[in-house]
Amino acid sequence: MSMRVCDTIDHDEIRRWIQLHRGAPARVPDPAAVCSAQVLLVDFLGARSGHYFEHISWEEWFAWFDDHHLCFRCPADPESLSFHLFPRGATPSTVHAVNLSP
Numbered sequence: 001m002s003m004r005v006c007d008t009i010d011h012d013e014i015r016r017w018i019q020l021h022r023g024a025p026a027r028v029p030d031p032a033a034v035c036s037a038q039v040l041l042v043d044f045l046g047a048r049s050g051h052y053f054e055h056i057s058w059e060e061w062f063a064w065f066d067d068h069h070l071c072f073r074c075p076a077d078p079e080s081l082s083f084h085l086f087p088r089g090a091t092p093s094t095v096h097a098v099n100l101s102p
Contacts, residue, residue, distance in 0.1 A: 004076035009088065011062050014072045018042050021081055025061035026053040040064055044081055 023042040031039045040061055041053045073084040
């Protein structure tokens with residue numbers, strides 16, 4: 001049985017989903033150290049430990065998202081915090097979980 005997912009590039013839809021799950025835009029401290037789809041993060045309040053991310057503005061988050069032609073995938077299950085960022089145009093068989101929350 002496969003899980004239903006939603007893929008979108010709509011900024012308002014992505015921001016709503018993240019905020020609904022009490023998330024805030026973040027990124028890795030050294031973007032040059034990882035591939036483009038792993039730079040952006042979401043800080044879900046209380047879900048992450050450590051200091052391996054830095055908070056950024058929504059404008060910065062979406063600028064990176066658009067500049068690197070990413071797509072946002074989340075499950076249709078409203079309780080799940082899982083999400084993926086992947087290159088636009090990737091086929092379902094080539095999309096891997098590159099950015100999962102805990």
